[in-house]
Amino acid sequence: MKTAKALIALLGVSGALAQAASCPAYLEGEYRKLHSSESANLCELLAGKDALIVNTASHCGFTPQFKALEALHQEYADQGLVVVGFASDDFKQAAKSEEEAATICYTNYGVSFTMLAPTAVSGEEANGLFAYLGAQSEQPGWNFNKYLLDGETGAVQHFGSKVTPDSEELKAALDTVLQP
Numbered sequence: 734m735k736t737a738k739a740l741i742a743l744l745g746v747s748g749a750l751a752q753a754a755s756c757p758a759y760l761e762g763e764y765r766k767l768h769s770s771e772s773a774n775l776c777e778l779l780a781g782k783d784a785l786i787v788n789t790a791s792h793c794g795f796t797p798q799f800k801a802l803e804a805l806h807q808e809y810a811d812q813g814l815v816v817v818g819f820a821s822d823d824f825k826q827a828a829k830s831e832e833e834a835a836t837i838c839y840t841n842y843g844v845s846f847t848m849l850a851p852t853a854v855s856g857e858e859a860n861g862l863f864a865y866l867g868a869q870s871e872q873p874g875w876n877f878n879k880y881l882l883d884g885e886t887g888a889v890q891h892f893g894s895k896v897t898p899d900s901e902e903l904k905a906a907l908d909t910v911l912q913p
Contacts (some may be wrong), residue, residue, distance in 0.1 A: 756780045757887060759865035767820055767848040768835035775848045775862060778847065782884040783910050784815040785898075788854040788873045790826035791837040794878035799842035801898035805907070808848040813884075816846035819863065819879065821854045824876050866891075878905065883910050 756776035763772040787802060799818075806816040820827065822833055828834035828835040831850060838844040839854070854863040855872045863873070866880045870891035881903075890906050
């Protein structure tokens, strides 16, 4: 996809045509940002980019991973990594309100990466991206599953809840995917 984007730029194709040409079906869609009326278009946010996608919850034993996710975001953003959190209550660990979830993410843990409003991430109700991620690897069985999505190939590597964002395992995978 990185090659396709370069070709599109070289040919001077712009706007919706360029986006349609470089956006896989699993990235199509608008998702509302956490505790906001603004939306994020996944094609604009992720098409052709390497991404770490995480299903999150505000009241879970793994919630402190937000701090390490933010550190990854800060460390790897210059190399092109996009971190996106999908709030979800699939495992009944979410905050009572989006306002509370936003406070936990943004105030308590200093999250600056894109956080999206609650959505289903598992089972038949899973949103389109998580349906793709689950089909390519495995569905999340709990909160804070991490999916490393190769923006060029669409390949997915899955890291379960217990694999921390600062683990050597995840960092080695990031270094491999982010190679120029």
